[in-house]
Amino acid sequence: MSAVAAAAPRPAGDAPATAAADWAVSCRNLQVRFFTERRAITALQGLSLDVAVGEFLTLLGPSGCGKSTFLRVVADLIQPNSGEIRVFGAQPEAARLQRDIGFVFQDPALLPWRNALQNVELPLQVAVGRARRAKATPRELLELVGLKGSEQAYPHELSGGMRQRVSIARALASDPKILLMDEPFGALDEITRDRLNEELRRVWRELGITVLFVTHSIHEAAYLGQRVLMMAANPGRVRAVVPVTLPAGRTLASRESSEFVALTSELRRLLETC
Amino acid sequence: MSAPADTLTAAPHLDDEEARYREVQRRERWRRRAMPALGIVGLIALWWAVVAIFQVKPFIAPSPWAVLQTLYVKRDVLLANLLPTAGEALGGFLLGNLVAIAVATLFVHNRRLQEIFFPVVVMFNSIPVVAKAPILVLLMGNGVEPKIAIAALVCFFPTLVNSVRGLEAVNPQAMELMRVLSASRREIFFKLRVFSALPFLFSALRIAASMSVIGAVVGEWIGATQGIGAMIIQATYNFDSALLYAAIVMSAALSGSFFLAIVALERAIIRWQPESHMT
Numbered sequence: 001m002s003a004v005a006a007a008a009p010r011p012a013g014d015a016p017a018t019a020a021a022d023w024a025v026s027c028r029n030l031q032v033r034f035f036t037e038r039r040a041i042t043a044l045q046g047l048s049l050d051v052a053v054g055e056f057l058t059l060l061g062p063s064g065c066g067k068s069t070f071l072r073v074v075a076d077l078i079q080p081n082s083g084e085i086r087v088f089g090a091q092p093e094a095a096r097l098q099r100d101i102g103f104v105f106q107d108p109a110l111l112p113w114r115n116a117l118q119n120v121e122l123p124l125q126v127a128v129g130r131a132r133r134a135k136a137t138p139r140e141l142l143e144l145v146g147l148k149g150s151e152q153a154y155p156h157e158l159s160g161g162m163r164q165r166v167s168i169a170r171a172l173a174s175d176p177k178i179l180l181m182d183e184p185f186g187a188l189d190e191i192t193r194d195r196l197n198e199e200l201r202r203v204w205r206e207l208g209i210t211v212l213f214v215t216h217s218i219h220e221a222a223y224l225g226q227r228v229l230m231m232a233a234n235p236g237r238v239r240a241v242v243p244v245t246l247p248a249g250r251t252l253a254s255r256e257s258s259e260f261v262a263l264t265s266e267l268r269r270l271l272e273t274c
Numbered sequence: 275m276s277a278p279a280d281t282l283t284a285a286p287h288l289d290d291e292e293a294r295y296r297e298v299q300r301r302e303r304w305r306r307r308a309m310p311a312l313g314i315v316g317l318i319a320l321w322w323a324v325v326a327i328f329q330v331k332p333f334i335a336p337s338p339w340a341v342l343q344t345l346y347v348k349r350d351v352l353l354a355n356l357l358p359t360a361g362e363a364l365g366g367f368l369l370g371n372l373v374a375i376a377v378a379t380l381f382v383h384n385r386r387l388q389e390i391f392f393p394v395v396v397m398f399n400s401i402p403v404v405a406k407a408p409i410l411v412l413l414m415g416n417g418v419e420p421k422i423a424i425a426a427l428v429c430f431f432p433t434l435v436n437s438v439r440g441l442e443a444v445n446p447q448a449m450e451l452m453r454v455l456s457a458s459r460r461e462i463f464f465k466l467r468v469f470s471a472l473p474f475l476f477s478a479l480r481i482a483a484s485m486s487v488i489g490a491v492v493g494e495w496i497g498a499t500q501g502i503g504a505m506i507i508q509a510t511y512n513f514d515s516a517l518l519y520a521a522i523v524m525s526a527a528l529s530g531s532f533f534l535a536i537v538a539l540e541r542a543i544i545r546w547q548p549e550s551h552m553t
Contacts, residue, residue, distance in 0.1 A: 072450075076453075077453060077454065096453075096454060096456055099456070103450070105447040106447075107445070107447045109445050109447035109451055111448065111465075111466070111469065112546045113469045113545075113546040122455075125465070126452065126455045126456075126457040126465060127455055127458065130456055174455070
């Protein structure tokens with residue numbers, strides 16, 4: 001019923017043979033294996049997926065289903081063993097070198113010797129030749145994530161939620177085309193998490209950026225995403241792709257709607273059979 | 275803040291509580307400072323009592339008072355001998371730590387080198403200082419060079435180990451961040467590794483500060499004519515226990531002030547930790 005659901009691309013597999021450049025992320029038969037001393041782990045098996053430019057895709061699934069691995073393949077932190085992947089039509093390495101990628105980790109990983117503003121400035125100070133500058137200054141980005149007035153505060157003076165806001169502002173500083181978020185709110189309390197979810201949607205709509213968001217929370221996955229990519233573990237693979245048919249202007253209150261409840265119960269059912 | 279009606283009754287009460295809390299805090303701070311002093315005074319009193327009760331001969335062990343007198347009467351000769359030792363210790367400290375930091379930087383960037391040479395370094399470190407000292411004196415003569423070299427050697431190892439550990443103790447997600455940003459190795463080193471290593475480096479420098487004095491004193495034991503180490507040897511041969519103890523007090527004061535200088539430097543540089551650890 002909503003424009004969002006209609007605009008969302010069709011699930012992978014039966015996607016038409018469009019040029020990969022039209023997608024933010026496009027992959028076919030992606031396979032990633034790790035070797036430990038005792039055994040080989042297939043972190044990703046036969047993953048095929050297309051993510052539209054500007055889409056908000058959430059990745060949901062049990063631990064060890066390869067959600068984080070997938071983000072790291074997109075960011076060129078892990079190279080796949082086989083399969084193909086394009087990020088904005090190019091190899092992940094090229095996308096990384098062009099600074100198309102912003103990454104938000106579960107641990108905010110702020111540099112404790114830099115204050116909030118200096119942390120946001122970091123991407124503009126490394127690989128300076130490649131650095132693109134966001135239209136917004138680091139100061140404005142801090143304001144965008146609701147941290148006006150805390151520019152001079154050091155990480156140890158900030159709460160967990162504020163630190164994660166700084167890390168989001170930092171990821172946005174070099175004007176990435178895609179934001180990869182690996183359980184960014186996993187360690188936060190529910191109240192802070194809800195507020196950050198709402199603000200992340202606002203930031204996403206303001207910037208029109210593509211977001212891949214990994215989470216363990218069904219509510220978070222349903223509330224944030226335009227589609228939910230449900231993954232299963234051992235080996236890590238796609239279980240289902242569920243379109244989210246909630247209004248684009250959803251608020252936290254929308255989570256009490258019958259539509260939302262129906263969606264989360266479906267997700268829960270799928271998760272239980274993973 | 276609160277409603278006007280409350281302020282009249284509640285505020286003085288709250289201020290009282292706060293004042294009481296601050297008072298307790300202040301007393302606690304004093305108590306923590308006084309306790310170590312109490313320990314030292316107690317130890318000196320015990321020493322005095324043992325010397326007095328058992329009538330220990332002055333050439334075996336002096337009374338604290340005799341040491342204090344010697345410190346005053348022989349202050350010129352003590353200071354004249356302290357200076358060369360301080361110079362050697364400082365020189366060794368700078369040399370040993372600079373080389374250690376340079377080698378650690380090399381090791382972190384070249385794993386092969388680390389694999390080849392780290393065990394060699396560990397082996398060398400297992401040779402006691404007193405065994406290394408004569409070798410260096412034979413090699414370098416009887417000047418200040420072997421003393422500086424010995425002081426440098428004893429500083430080298432703790433700083434090397436801690437620097438390697440510190441440079442490698444980078445938050446893995448911060449490392450991934452730098453890779454996503456396509457940072458060069460140089461940028462990763464200067465923007466990430468150096469800062470992560472600083473707390474490790476300083477805990478090594480604290481050790482090195484006292485070690486360098488030990489190294490210089492040990493170096494002076496072998497054939498030196500001046501310095502605290504030479505004084506210790508001469509005083510022992512002359513059964514001048516008061517002078518021996520006075521020399522020991524001087525060397526302890528020297529390594530103590532080295533240590534405190536490093537702590538002060540650490541506090542000035544590492545300002546980002548929420549709580550500075552008490553030493």
